[in-house]
Amino acid sequence: MVSLDTRLPRTFYTRPSLEVARDLLGRIVVRPQPDGARLAGRIVETEAYRQDDPASHSFHGRTARTEVMFGPPGHLYVYFTYGMHFCMNVVTGEDGEGSAVLLRAVEPLEGLPEMSRRRRTADPRLICSGPGRLCQAFGVDRSLNGVDLVAGGELHIETGRPTPDAEVGVGPRVGIRVAVDQPWRFVVEHSPFLSRRALGIRPRRARG
DNA sequence: CGTTGGATTGGCT
DNA sequence: GCCAATCCAACGC
Numbered sequence: 001m002v003s004l005d006t007r008l009p010r011t012f013y014t015r016p017s018l019e020v021a022r023d024l025l026g027r028i029v030v031r032p033q034p035d036g037a038r039l040a041g042r043i044v045e046t047e048a049y050r051q052d053d054p055a056s057h058s059f060h061g062r063t064a065r066t067e068v069m070f071g072p073p074g075h076l077y078v079y080f081t082y083g084m085h086f087c088m089n090v091v092t093g094e095d096g097e098g099s100a101v102l103l104r105a106v107e108p109l110e111g112l113p114e115m116s117r118r119r120r121t122a123d124p125r126l127i128c129s130g131p132g133r134l135c136q137a138f139g140v141d142r143s144l145n146g147v148d149l150v151a152g153g154e155l156h157i158e159t160g161r162p163t164p165d166a167e168v169g170v171g172p173r174v175g176i177r178v179a180v181d182q183p184w185r186f187v188v189e190h191s192p193f194l195s196r197r198a199l200g201i202r203p204r205r206a207r208g
Numbered sequence: 209c210g211t212t213g214g215a216t217t218g219g220c221t
Numbered sequence: 222g223c224c225a226a227t228c229c230a231a232c233g234c
Binding site for chain 1: 226227228229230231232
Binding site: 047049079083085089104130133174177195 | 215216217
């Protein structure tokens with residue numbers, strides 16, 4: 001009970017984004033509500049980004065937008081895209097490194113009514129199955145950019161249950177136009193809660 | 209300062 | 222499967 005509800009420590013994030021992306025599968029994203037309730041979901045899809053990666057926002061160096069991404073690990077990097085959507089990332093690696101993991105999909109666990117209301121759909125498979133959908137359901141916008149996930153506040157991630165290799169699929173990242181060959185997307189295989197674009201790509205088994 | 213296109217989504221063909 | 226929506230960061234002049 002206690003271990004399952006423990007927030008992931010700073011050391012969890014102080015590793016290469018590829019490692020963190022794989023290890024985040026099965027963990028629980030928690031967003032405490034003002035009324036004491038919680039929104040929560042199990043991470044089922046992630047993507048790793050790093051500084052030497054042409055598809056990463058950090059590739060062209062430190063800018064106002066990517067400042068948080070270059071900061072200390074264990075913080076939330078939120079950005080706005082396509083004129084209407086937010087995406088949330090977990091900052092990884094050493095301070096100053098410019099690596100992060102994009103949270104692409106979670107399986108809704110707590111606060112379904114609230115998330116359904118925000119998403120305007122009752123289908124649980126459509127609530128958090130995509131980076132933009134996830135942020136809308138969890139009420140994540142630019143005001144949460146830079147939030148410390150370890151301190152415990154607006155948002156944190158709990159230990160949950162790590163996903164065994166047999167259930168992990170890997171494949172190319174989606175929605176990018178460069179470095180499409182890198183298999184840096186990680187999914188919980190056969191989860192009904194994966195993102196729309198991930199469903200089109202059949203992942204292969206991770207490692208052995 | 210103008211242009212370009214994006215780590216997406218929902219709706220329509 | 223295709224495309225518009227709609228803002229803004231990055232880049233070129």
